[in-house]
Amino acid sequence: MRIVVTNDDGLRSPGLRLLYEAVRELDEALVIAPMEQASAKGGMLTLDEPIRVYELDLTYASAYGITGSPRDVVHVAREVFGGLDMLVSGINIGENTSIQNILVSGTVGAAAEASLFDIPAVAFSADVNKPSALTERGYADFAVSVARAVARYVASEGLPSGVDLLNVNLPRSPTSLVRVVPPARRRWIEKLDRRVDPRGQCYYWLYGEATEPEPGTDSYVVFVERGIAISPISLSLKAVDISLLDALVTEVSSALKVKS
């Protein structure tokens, strides 16, 4: 079994090293990741530019750096390295709770791309704000233990039917509280900070103000209960009750009949 280990913080991220440590004993672990930081590019594929693949020595493992996005990694693994049986992504520096974060996360994006090709995938993120908080001894041991246990389970059992990937978020401090919960809807209210450049021209910075987490969601587990949140994610995107749209079909049909 070949497990691809990737990351959206780039090849130099200590989260990548911890994740490699977590899974290396399970089977063949192959590190392929974007050369540079590629956060908030979860939904990006590199179509307009070439992708280059560089072989590198990371001291702890040989690895491949690519010039593309985390999603591209899946296709490089499939097409250049002969395929993959499982993908683990992370450990991201910064949490990825809530639908809002999941949809733009590079960490989760790589896992989503793998799952579209029926490859079991797990995304790991930690609610830490800098690399040194992740590698602090007690925390690194905790993070590696969780990642190894989850990866081992998925490698041996696979994912339940209807589950496309697991999104795992670790709280700021080690804990043994583990909960399986769906993602919250929103974690942030985006704001634009208006600024003026030295030439007197206006520009904006996008940032998010945190919202109050709703009980029973991944954000609540991580920020209020300070537990480990495991969210089984379905990518079906299917709305359940679509019969209400019959009237819409009628409207569109009428508009087209009037035309012709």
Next chain:
Amino acid sequence: MRIVVTNDDGLRSPGLRLLYEAVRELDEALVIAPMEQASAKGGMLTLDEPIRVYELDLTYASAYGITGSPRDVVHVAREVFGGLDMLVSGINIGENTSIQNILVSGTVGAAAEASLFDIPAVAFSADVNKPSALTERGYADFAVSVARAVARYVASEGLPSGVDLLNVNLPRSPTSLVRVVPPARRRWIEKLDRRVDPRGQCYYWLYGEATEPEPGTDSYVVFVERGIAISPISLSLKAVDISLLDALVTEVSSALKVKS
């Protein structure tokens, strides 16, 4: 009611003009779009760079061009222009059927971002491969009629509960066949084309080979039935049967107990 009209092909796209024509009579229509082509950046927010907003005259409308992504447009509308009541995105040059396309589409990404802020949103895409195919007289009339009928319906009725956005795909030729269907899972099998640059170094281009569409999906409607596919999209990402993961919780807990 203020309707924001956006696009991921950039401000110069004729699809943006057609969509503006479709909705301008409904209420106040405000055009805000990325300055440049931003396809396959559906899951991207601009966090590491400033966003600039430029006022422009598009001859058919005054408009605002931004240096960010389609998702950023929603936040520029909320924070710089005082909010929006509905968002329409498109008409994209190129279809956006299947989960695979939806997750990376800038056209759908803008709509998804709006829906996270409880703003009704519709994404429109057409199975045409160049701007001139979209603006060919008979086709442009068809596309505007469909977009207007759908936008008018959503503006007056809103979206059914549990539906976050509508993803509308138009077939290559005008038709009056309309179907409400969920998205297909996969539209492409991604490939990497290996090439050698003039200095003898290897690089890759990512592209997709189309798969056979499954009946009852958006791809099937557009490519086999040649109809208009309206897909009500849920962004809940929630997997239904999560009880099977109890064993995983036990495994993670045990791993952590062994450590401590």
